[in-house]
Amino acid sequence: MSDRPYLDPDADPDAAPTAVRSCGACTICCKLVAVPETGKPNGAWCPACIPGTGCGIHAIRPQSCRNFECFWLMETAFPDDLRPDRCGVVVAFNDDPDSVVLHVDPDRPEAWRTEPGSHLVPALLRVYERLFIVCGDDRTMVTRAS
Numbered sequence: 001m002s003d004r005p006y007l008d009p010d011a012d013p014d015a016a017p018t019a020v021r022s023c024g025a026c027t028i029c030c031k032l033v034a035v036p037e038t039g040k041p042n043g044a045w046c047p048a049c050i051p052g053t054g055c056g057i058h059a060i061r062p063q064s065c066r067n068f069e070c071f072w073l074m075e076t077a078f079p080d081d082l083r084p085d086r087c088g089v090v091v092a093f094n095d096d097p098d099s100v101v102l103h104v105d106p107d108r109p110e111a112w113r114t115e116p117g118s119h120l121v122p123a124l125l126r127v128y129e130r131l132f133i134v135c136g137d138d139r140t141m142v143t144r145a146s
């Protein structure tokens with residue numbers, strides 16, 4: 001089986017996600033990704049986050065935070081400059097297995113269209129039918145045909 005399950009169209013779609021890296025100083029999902037349990041919206045820092053360090057309530061963080069792993073964390077084929085805090089884009093699973101979500105930093109709204117984040121769109125469209133670009137309150141869908 002391929003060791004690149006998130007960028008390989010022939011990989012087993014049922015393969016369990018597994019973190020192969022550590023987040024290091026990245027904490028950007030605590031800004032870009034909503035937390036349903038607390039009502040934290042997309043694109044706003046969680047008040048419990050210590051940016052660049054980690055979660056200030058790690059032992060009691062919500063279940064959705066415990067479950068969350070971005071693609072960069074799980075996929076060594078993403079180079080270091082695509083670490084989400086560096087490129088401004090967090091790639092994550094969607095409920096729909098044919099699509100993924102690109103959470104874009106509202107302070108860098110062009111991050112998914114400019115280097116290095118612009119490499120994500122063609123790479124992901126080789127595997128997924130649709131990409132949802134979420135930037136604050138803005139939503140954009142990109143498909144293979146578009």
Ligand code: SF4
Pocket residue numbers: 022023026027028029030068069070071072073084085090
């Ligand atoms: S965006 Fe990914 S690498 Fe960054 S803190 Fe979240 S899970 Fe870790």
Ligand code: SF4
Pocket residue numbers: 029030031035046047048049050054055056057058061062065
């Ligand atoms: S509770 Fe912790 S892990 Fe969850 S978004 Fe806030 S700082 Fe991040």
